[in-house]
Amino acid sequence: MSPMRLKWIYSGVLAVFCLTAAVWIFRSGRMLQAGSQTYPLVKLSVKPSVRPYVKPTVPQNTSGFTVLKGEPASLVEVNGSRTLLISAYLEHRAKPKKVLVIAMRLRNEKVTLQCNLVCEEKFYVFKAATEIHGDHFGFPYGTADISCPLPSGCETPTHVAITSADMENGDPNDLKFLEVRNQRAQTSFPYTFTSCFSTMYNFTNVLQLVQSLEMLQFMGVNRVAIYKTNCSADTQRVLDYYTEKGLVEVIPWSLSKYLNVSRRALPKQDPGDIHYFGQIPALNDCLYRYMYRSKYVAMHDPDELILPQSVNSWVELLLLLEKRYGADKCYMFENNWVPIEFALTPPPPQTLPQQDQWQNISGVNILNHLYKEPPKRVFNNFKIITNPRSVSTVTVHGVLKSQRGCTWTDKNIARMYHIKPRGQTEWKPEQLIYDGRLLSYSAHLAPAVDVVLRDTGLLPEDSLS
Ligand SMILES: *[C@@H]1O[C@H](CO)[C@@H](O)[C@H](O)[C@H]1NC(C)=O
Ligand SMILES: *[C@@H]1O[C@H](CO)[C@@H](O)[C@H](O)[C@H]1NC(C)=O
Ligand SMILES: *[C@@H]1O[C@H](CO)[C@@H](O)[C@H](O)[C@H]1NC(C)=O
Ligand SMILES: *[C@@H]1O[C@H](CO)[C@@H](O)[C@H](O)[C@H]1NC(C)=O
Ligand SMILES: *[C@@H]1O[C@H](CO)[C@@H](O)[C@H](O)[C@H]1NC(C)=O
Numbered sequence: 001m002s003p004m005r006l007k008w009i010y011s012g013v014l015a016v017f018c019l020t021a022a023v024w025i026f027r028s029g030r031m032l033q034a035g036s037q038t039y040p041l042v043k044l045s046v047k048p049s050v051r052p053y054v055k056p057t058v059p060q061n062t063s064g065f066t067v068l069k070g071e072p073a074s075l076v077e078v079n080g081s082r083t084l085l086i087s088a089y090l091e092h093r094a095k096p097k098k099v100l101v102i103a104m105r106l107r108n109e110k111v112t113l114q115c116n117l118v119c120e121e122k123f124y125v126f127k128a129a130t131e132i133h134g135d136h137f138g139f140p141y142g143t144a145d146i147s148c149p150l151p152s153g154c155e156t157p158t159h160v161a162i163t164s165a166d167m168e169n170g171d172p173n174d175l176k177f178l179e180v181r182n183q184r185a186q187t188s189f190p191y192t193f194t195s196c197f198s199t200m201y202n203f204t205n206v207l208q209l210v211q212s213l214e215m216l217q218f219m220g221v222n223r224v225a226i227y228k229t230n231c232s233a234d235t236q237r238v239l240d241y242y243t244e245k246g247l248v249e250v251i252p253w254s255l256s257k258y259l260n261v262s263r264r265a266l267p268k269q270d271p272g273d274i275h276y277f278g279q280i281p282a283l284n285d286c287l288y289r290y291m292y293r294s295k296y297v298a299m300h301d302p303d304e305l306i307l308p309q310s311v312n313s314w315v316e317l318l319l320l321l322e323k324r325y326g327a328d329k330c331y332m333f334e335n336n337w338v339p340i341e342f343a344l345t346p347p348p349p350q351t352l353p354q355q356d357q358w359q360n361i362s363g364v365n366i367l368n369h370l371y372k373e374p375p376k377r378v379f380n381n382f383k384i385i386t387n388p389r390s391v392s393t394v395t396v397h398g399v400l401k402s403q404r405g406c407t408w409t410d411k412n413i414a415r416m417y418h419i420k421p422r423g424q425t426e427w428k429p430e431q432l433i434y435d436g437r438l439l440s441y442s443a444h445l446a447p448a449v450d451v452v453l454r455d456t457g458l459l460p461e462d463s464l465s
Contacts, residue, residue: 075258076176080164081113082106083144084258086281088160088178089288091147092185093392098149099160099180102284104259104274105144107132112165115148116175119157123172126151128162133280135395138267141259141274143281145393156183186292193314193385194223194294196286197302199253199277201263203231205303206458207363207449208419210238212302213247214448218441219306219314223294227253227282234362237456251289253282265396276396283394291388299394300383300416305366306333307437308414314385317414324413330386330399330406333414336372339422342429343368346436353442357450361458366419367442371432373425375411382408383416 076085136142161175242248262272308317392401453459
């Protein structure tokens with residue numbers, strides 16, 4: 001072998017070795033250990049600086065120490081960075097444990113962020129690790145996970161502020177802190193099923209909302225988290241009613257002060273800073289918000305109904321699914337489009353129940369729409385129900401990071417019906433397929449809806465059922 005050739009081989013072997021070492025160092029997290037000696041801090045000491053914590057009791061607004069309740073209502077902008085913070089959660093599953101701050105961030109920004117952690121009356125400052133979620137659909141902003149691994153000696157962090165490392169490291173009392181939620185990894189939950197409705201915008205579809213919320217309760221859902229930008233006054237009455245009953249949690253979701261939100265899925269359809277009203281960060285917030293409060297979470301929209309076919313509720317359905325596909329999975333339900341442009345009467349002997357009393361209520365009456373488009377199994381044509389504790393990251397359809405992945409469910413076990421206007425459709429009325437599953441609930445649904453409409457004053461007291 002020529003010396004030249006040997007030289008090439010040597011350099012090749014060396015390059016592979018270096019690359020492997022680099023990957024090993026990176027993957028084993030050696031570059032990401034906060035609080036360790038190896039951690040390069042910008043304008044900070046090598047160790048996380050521990051300072052006496054001035055005001056352990058919260059809130060103390062008078063002293064300028066701003067504690068935010070972790071509500072997206074109080075989105076926090078990071079000074080010196082194009083990052084918008086939503087909420088902070090203790091991530092019990094990470095090793096080491098960490099505080100996860102869910103945020104939106106300009107994807108190509110290079111600014112280094114730092115964690116300012118309040119923990120057991122100590123104050124720690126160290127570099128944050130940031131990761132942008134893979135699903136951003138090409139918009140300039142993406143959903144970001146900002147991670148603050150717990151320094152040794154800190155088990156129960158209560159508040160975190162995220163700052164730009166380039167900014168002056170001023171008085172901690174001037175920082176805007178988020179409360180760290182999910183302090184305990186609970187193993188029993190106040191709710192069995194929580195549905196997450198992301199981004200309610202310009203919403204006026206009152207009748208379908210009430211019908212959906214009543215159907216969900218028949219399924220066994222006892223909580224619905226609604227990320228709300230705005231809605232009609234009648235919708236607000238319905239939301240207030242269900243909030244009072246304890247079914248609904250409304251999470252204010254108004255990003256437009258900070259970002260130009262797109263109303264569509266792709267920049268070419270409607271340019272903006274972030275995908276579809278910031279739906280993805282809202283869904284991720286919902287996952288963590290209900291992680292230790294709900295046995296399962298479902299991620300779908302108010303006009304999407306997941307209906308079991310052989311049993312009546314999600315409670316029974318989940319027993320079937322866990323037996324058939326294994327537990328702690330994310331279960332995917334195939335979408336069936338039900339275009340509301342077609343209102344066709346069901347074939348005999350079925351009849352539609354009388355519902356003249358709803359004629360003045362704004363929105364769609366789902367009981368009138370029982371014809372679906374022939375289903376297509378497309379990669380993203382589904383929504384999910386999952387154990388939230390086996391998932392780390394969700395997206396519009398399904399999960400990005402989870403312990404056990406997602407599994408399609410048999411359409412004879414359950415289906416999702418997406419009842420909405422389709423605009424132009426490739427189907428003719430005679431090609432649509434009758435699916436009367438909803439009618440088996442109608443005898444209960446109609447009176448339940450009437451009660452809500454009467455209690456909210458949308459139907460007169462003396463109206464007939
Ligand atoms: C942002 O940082 C700059 C420079 O440190 C400072 O002058 C300004 O007051 C800060 N603004 C806020 C809102 O904290
Ligand atoms: C809000 O919805 C109504 C119909 O429900 C529509 O006419 C209007 O253009 C929408 N407005 C915005 C700002 O999207
Ligand atoms: C929601 O907000 C948009 C933009 O401000 C406005 O045009 C629309 O009328 C609002 N919708 C309702 C139902 O209030
Ligand atoms: C939204 O975009 C417009 C036009 O590009 C710009 O003037 C405005 O400042 C942007 N608003 C926000 C909140 O980023
Ligand atoms: C609907 O509104 C019209 C006009 O206000 C009224 O005459 C009719 O009785 C209403 N129908 C019902 C069922 O409330």
